[in-house]
Amino acid sequence: MDRVLSDKKAIILMVLPALIIFVSVVFIPVIWTFVYSFYSGMPGLKFQFTGFSNYINMWSNEQTMDAIKMNWKYILIVTPGQIGLGLLVSLMMYFSIKKYKTLCRTIVFIPTVLPTVAVAQMFAKMYEMVPNYGLINSLLNLVGLDQWIQPFLGQPNTAFAALCAMDVWTAIGFYTVIIYGALVDIPNELLEAARIDGASGVKLFTKIVLPMIRTIMITCLVFSFTGTIKLYESATALTKGGPGFATTSMTMNMYQNAFLYDEYGYASTVAILILIQCLLVTFLINMLSREKY
Amino acid sequence: MKMMHLKKNDSKIASYYKMRKGKIVMKKRFLVLSMVFIILVSMLTGCGSQQSSQTPPAPTGGKTDGVGEFQSRNIKFLSIWPEDDKNANGWLISELSRQYGETVDAFNLEYEYVSIDQLDQKVKILISSDDLPEVCTYESGVRLKQVIEADKILNVDKTFSDLGIRDCLDEGAVSLLKNLVDGLGLYCVPLGMNMEGFWYNKALFAEAGVAKVPETWDEMLDACEKLKAKGIIPIVQGGSDNWPMTRVLNAYVVRSIGLDALQNAVTGKTHFSDPEYVAAAQMFQDMAKKGYFAEGMNTIDPGTATSMLMNGQAAMNYDGSWKSSNLNSEDNTAGPEGIGFFNVPVVNDSSTLRDYSMNCGNILMFSSKKYDEQVGEWMKFVFPMLGDFAIQETGSFKGFRITEMPEDTTYYTQLVADNLANAENAFLWFEAKMDSETSTLAQNLISLLYTGDISAEDYMRALEETAAKSR
Numbered sequence A: 001m002d003r004v005l006s007d008k009k010a011i012i013l014m015v016l017p018a019l020i021i022f023v024s025v026v027f028i029p030v031i032w033t034f035v036y037s038f039y040s041g042m043p044g045l046k047f048q049f050t051g052f053s054n055y056i057n058m059w060s061n062e063q064t065m066d067a068i069k070m071n072w073k074y075i076l077i078v079t080p081g082q083i084g085l086g087l088l089v090s091l092m093m094y095f096s097i098k099k100y101k102t103l104c105r106t107i108v109f110i111p112t113v114l115p116t117v118a119v120a121q122m123f124a125k126m127y128e129m130v131p132n133y134g135l136i137n138s139l140l141n142l143v144g145l146d147q148w149i150q151p152f153l154g155q156p157n158t159a160f161a162a163l164c165a166m167d168v169w170t171a172i173g174f175y176t177v178i179i180y181g182a183l184v185d186i187p188n189e190l191l192e193a194a195r196i197d198g199a200s201g202v203k204l205f206t207k208i209v210l211p212m213i214r215t216i217m218i219t220c221l222v223f224s225f226t227g228t229i230k231l232y233e234s235a236t237a238l239t240k241g242g243p244g245f246a247t248t249s250m251t252m253n254m255y256q257n258a259f260l261y262d263e264y265g266y267a268s269t270v271a272i273l274i275l276i277q278c279l280l281v282t283f284l285i286n287m288l289s290r291e292k293y
Numbered sequence B: 001m002k003m004m005h006l007k008k009n010d011s012k013i014a015s016y017y018k019m020r021k022g023k024i025v026m027k028k029r030f031l032v033l034s035m036v037f038i039i040l041v042s043m044l045t046g047c048g049s050q051q052s053s054q055t056p057p058a059p060t061g062g063k064t065d066g067v068g069e070f071q072s073r074n075i076k077f078l079s080i081w082p083e084d085d086k087n088a089n090g091w092l093i094s095e096l097s098r099q100y101g102e103t104v105d106a107f108n109l110e111y112e113y114v115s116i117d118q119l120d121q122k123v124k125i126l127i128s129s130d131d132l133p134e135v136c137t138y139e140s141g142v143r144l145k146q147v148i149e150a151d152k153i154l155n156v157d158k159t160f161s162d163l164g165i166r167d168c169l170d171e172g173a174v175s176l177l178k179n180l181v182d183g184l185g186l187y188c189v190p191l192g193m194n195m196e197g198f199w200y201n202k203a204l205f206a207e208a209g210v211a212k213v214p215e216t217w218d219e220m221l222d223a224c225e226k227l228k229a230k231g232i233i234p235i236v237q238g239g240s241d242n243w244p245m246t247r248v249l250n251a252y253v254v255r256s257i258g259l260d261a262l263q264n265a266v267t268g269k270t271h272f273s274d275p276e277y278v279a280a281a282q283m284f285q286d287m288a289k290k291g292y293f294a295e296g297m298n299t300i301d302p303g304t305a306t307s308m309l310m311n312g313q314a315a316m317n318y319d320g321s322w323k324s325s326n327l328n329s330e331d332n333t334a335g336p337e338g339i340g341f342f343n344v345p346v347v348n349d350s351s352t353l354r355d356y357s358m359n360c361g362n363i364l365m366f367s368s369k370k371y372d373e374q375v376g377e378w379m380k381f382v383f384p385m386l387g388d389f390a391i392q393e394t395g396s397f398k399g400f401r402i403t404e405m406p407e408d409t410t411y412y413t414q415l416v417a418d419n420l421a422n423a424e425n426a427f428l429w430f431e432a433k434m435d436s437e438t439s440t441l442a443q444n445l446i447s448l449l450y451t452g453d454i455s456a457e458d459y460m461r462a463l464e465e466t467a468a469k470s471r
Helices: A002-006 A008-036 A053-060 A062-096 A098-113 A116-127 A135-142 A156-183 A188-196 A201-212 A214-229 A233-238 A250-260 A264-290 B002-047 B089-103 B116-128 B142-149 B156-163 B171-180 B202-208 B217-229 B243-257 B261-267 B275-289 B302-311 B321-327 B373-393 B411-422 B436-451 B456-469
Strands: A039-041 A047-049 B073-079 B107-113 B135-138 B194-201 B233-235 B314-320 B339-342 B355-359 B363-366 B425-427
Touching: A008 A264, A039 A053, A039 A264, A053 A062, A053 A264, A062 A098, A062 A156, A062 A214, A062 A250, A098 A156, A116 A135, A116 A156, A116 A233, A156 A214, A156 A233, A188 A201, A201 A214, A214 A264, A250 A264, A250 B116, A250 B436, B073 B089, B073 B116, B073 B373, B089 B107, B089 B373, B116 B135, B116 B142, B135 B142, B142 B363, B142 B436, B156 B373, B171 B355, B194 B202, B194 B302, B194 B321, B194 B411, B202 B217, B202 B314, B202 B339, B217 B233, B217 B243, B217 B314, B243 B261, B243 B275, B243 B314, B243 B355, B243 B436, B261 B275, B261 B456, B275 B436, B275 B456, B302 B314, B302 B321, B314 B321, B321 B411, B339 B411, B436 B456
Parallel strands: B073 B107, B073 B135, B233 B314, B355 B425
Antiparallel strands: A039 A047, B135 B363, B194 B314, B194 B339, B194 B355
């Protein structure tokens, strides 16, 4: 077997089928999308080569621009929310409630394994106002804050906030578990030595803990970013992108163009734009991770 | 001698190693080839068509092709209704197909459910890959027109005439369907003959002192004011789906401008930004501001809106005659005659109370590529029976000829029948003639018009700018 595995021809022969599948599944669609981005219309219906017009028109398309703005606003709120709260909970579990850490970890992780649609349904019920008050409006009613009772999913600003809150809540458990795993790897001696040297609280966290979990934090950042830039399921299930286009993300805009407006070519252009953003940010994060501390 | 012996031994050893090397090479080749073969076989198995695993076995007693294999005709039906929902169109088609299956040797209806949100995407992908199923649910209007122009579906007028079943279609429905595709012809069959208007809770009207059913828009606004004064929600719409709100806007547009108001705006004869259209949007927004619509209405789904009407939580709900199946059900707590219906009140003399908003609901279209004699036989069995079967089983009108009304017709079914009989002219829904982008915009922005986040002028200007692109 060793001889076989040392034979380059054999390796090529064995790897080739998997490579063909990988290339055909990943790269060909990307190339295909790029080719489609120079067309207008829908394949099979009306499909015409239009050169760079999709790339030019995109910047004056209000819906696409709104979707980009909304998506980045969402990324800038949800990514720090998910990682920040995940870090906070993991620190609490590590330093304060060590005794019940397994129970806490299980409870915190539950939202992560729930299906997105189920979570969205649950939150829609919580935010409900008509025909009956949901949990939040009932609580507001109970404490006498009737003036704050409102249809949270029916107004652009509150619907966006409601979506962010739901997605942060869903992902906290995931990041808590990952960061907690990094925290337990920090040698106790190091923490003890820092404490003896007088470091505590914020100083201990910024000078010892954070540098030690830096690599994991960067991984979390990549996970969270790639998750939030692809925002689709949760927004579709909770608000359907509304009211208006208030919670319509880039991927939803791409879907609308492809399957509602019959502009598959333009939708491919939006897909390429998403791809470029992903590549750029991933490159930036990689640069960050390479930087010597 | 010793040397010779040694040389002999060397050559033996050399030949032994040569043989061993040869065996290793052979083993290696065999191993490599075996692995490549296994990988290729698994690839082919994995990438192979799913047809073989999905095609059900031919029923016993099926016809054979002469070499001992069964020839079962599998008709695929892409539906947006769960197959077991007895109030829905899917069950009607499925049940009639089951009955058809009992009369022939080998037939199977392959029922594929797709949610209404996914329908358009699914159909477009199937069109792109030239793989539309034999029978497919779709939307009438602009979307259907595109499929007709792509030459992918059957001309129903011609096919049904050739099969001798053309007279099973209701002419009113045929006229509506042809109008929706700008006279291109009949390329689908209806699955409804619906009229729309306001359903109202009689007990709540009585409680608020609304003695007369509104016939003019002003009378309806008065009724709303009285209902609101009594703490009753005057109008509820399933606004989370948006279209139930554009229906109310459309009602005022048509009644204040005329039956062809939307057609004119779409073709550019008039413009959405014209003052009359803006005034209609303003009326919708004013009604919202005055509290005539349920608060948070854009978060309510149509099912909940219907429940609120039946449970007495709201007094009016603009909806189609398809609601009669809900009203006929045991869920209707308002009782067998507790809900009434009135046509859209008039604003001026541009239309009358005998002009109804009418549509044929979702439609069925048929792949021209997959049509054959057996599909024709299935059509000949199912569609002439559909009208009578639907009215008997669900109390609903499907746009097919009804030879005999059931004796135990309910109040709601009769109410719909009476109004359909009263109809003189039909007008279409708000998005019927709009292109996809304008239609989506109209529906998405209506929510903001309702909340006040967009003005009536901006709403209509946005529609005008988008509609202008496709003129």
